[in-house]
Amino acid sequence: TGDMGTGPMEKVLADIHGAFQSHTSGSVASYIPELATADPDLFGLAVTTMDGLHYQVGDSQVPFTIQSVSKPFVYALALRDRGTDDVLARVGVEPTGDAFNAITLEPGSGRPLNPMVNAGAILTSSLVLGSDTEERFTRILDGLSSFAGRRLTVNERVFTSERGTGDRNRAIGFLMRGAGALRGSVDEICDVYFRQCSVEVTAADLAVMAGTLAHGGVNPRTGERVLDEEHVNHVLTVMVTCGMYDRAGTWLFRVGLPAKSGVAGGVCAVLPGQLGIGVFSPPLDEVGNSVRGVRACEMLASRFALHLLAPQ
Numbered sequence: 001t002g003d004m005g006t007g008p009m010e011k012v013l014a015d016i017h018g019a020f021q022s023h024t025s026g027s028v029a030s031y032i033p034e035l036a037t038a039d040p041d042l043f044g045l046a047v048t049t050m051d052g053l054h055y056q057v058g059d060s061q062v063p064f065t066i067q068s069v070s071k072p073f074v075y076a077l078a079l080r081d082r083g084t085d086d087v088l089a090r091v092g093v094e095p096t097g098d099a100f101n102a103i104t105l106e107p108g109s110g111r112p113l114n115p116m117v118n119a120g121a122i123l124t125s126s127l128v129l130g131s132d133t134e135e136r137f138t139r140i141l142d143g144l145s146s147f148a149g150r151r152l153t154v155n156e157r158v159f160t161s162e163r164g165t166g167d168r169n170r171a172i173g174f175l176m177r178g179a180g181a182l183r184g185s186v187d188e189i190c191d192v193y194f195r196q197c198s199v200e201v202t203a204a205d206l207a208v209m210a211g212t213l214a215h216g217g218v219n220p221r222t223g224e225r226v227l228d229e230e231h232v233n234h235v236l237t238v239m240v241t242c243g244m245y246d247r248a249g250t251w252l253f254r255v256g257l258p259a260k261s262g263v264a265g266g267v268c269a270v271l272p273g274q275l276g277i278g279v280f281s282p283p284l285d286e287v288g289n290s291v292r293g294v295r296a297c298e299m300l301a302s303r304f305a306l307h308l309l310a311p312q
């Protein structure tokens with residue numbers, strides 16, 4: 001990392017960083033005690049291009065927990081392990097308009113509405129192959145590491161904090177199990193999910209992970225094929241419709257890219273065939289998206305005319 005050029009990308013990233021570093025709106029997530037200790041001034045931004053070039057500014061190498069940004073990537077791993085039909089039968093692809101931790105399931109079947117809300121993400125984690133909890137989590141960590149192009153690790157303090165305050169997620173798990181949608185031990189599956197949320201990444205990692213989706217499933221830095229193109233298409237689709245919580249519409253209007261955010265302040269966005277974007281800044285808006293993360297992507301999209309639905 002750190003291939004610093006002097007092209008326009010460098011200048012635009014510096015402009016964006018300068019424009020929003022002093023913004024102080026939003027507040028750091030506090031529902032998980034360990035997340036409440038995050039420094040609200042942190043702000044890092046990174047972009048990875050398809051030829052493996054990497055641009056970054058600010059706190060792009062500061063680790064934070066991936067949280068919900070893990071959801072599209074673990075969905076990718078479930079598609080890889082189970083195939084599209086099996087995964088679709090178990091987790092829907094309809095946006096909800098609910099909060100990320102809503103206790104909303106499809107009436108009757110108990111099928112979660114999409115893989116980007118907690119219900120769908122917990123079920124998705126249970127679909128990754130593995131004969132026990134440890135093997136399943138190891139496969140998830142290996143998969144996330146392949147997307148990032150480096151060995152990722154778990155922040156054990158955040159994991160312990162998540163697990164200690166995760167009753168709402170367990171409740172969602174029990175409802176899904178009661179309806180026959182989730183199979184196996186709720187406690188074990190939730191532990192896999194809490195661990196997955198506690199994997200540490202940097203904004204630079206998120207740019208490479210998003211870049212791997214942009215590059216049709218091949219990591220642009222390592223050359224490793226992580227995912228089939230068909231599955232990349234499915235992952236990007238749910239990111240477009242459900243990736244930014246209850247702001248998916250506003251986000252698509254303003255930025256126009258598939259994306260995912262997490263409560264630790266991470267945001268990743270994908271411009272297929274072109275680039276992956278990673279942003280980190282802990283203060284969140286009222287729906288749980290990083291304030292600077294959203295602003296930074298809006299400005300980047302506008303400066304380079306990245307909106308996918310713009311006239312060509």
Ligand code: GLN
Pocket residue numbers: 066067068069100101118162169194197261262263264288
């Ligand atoms: N660990 C978090 C939870 O399930 C992840 C949520 C998020 O980033 N929105 O509560």
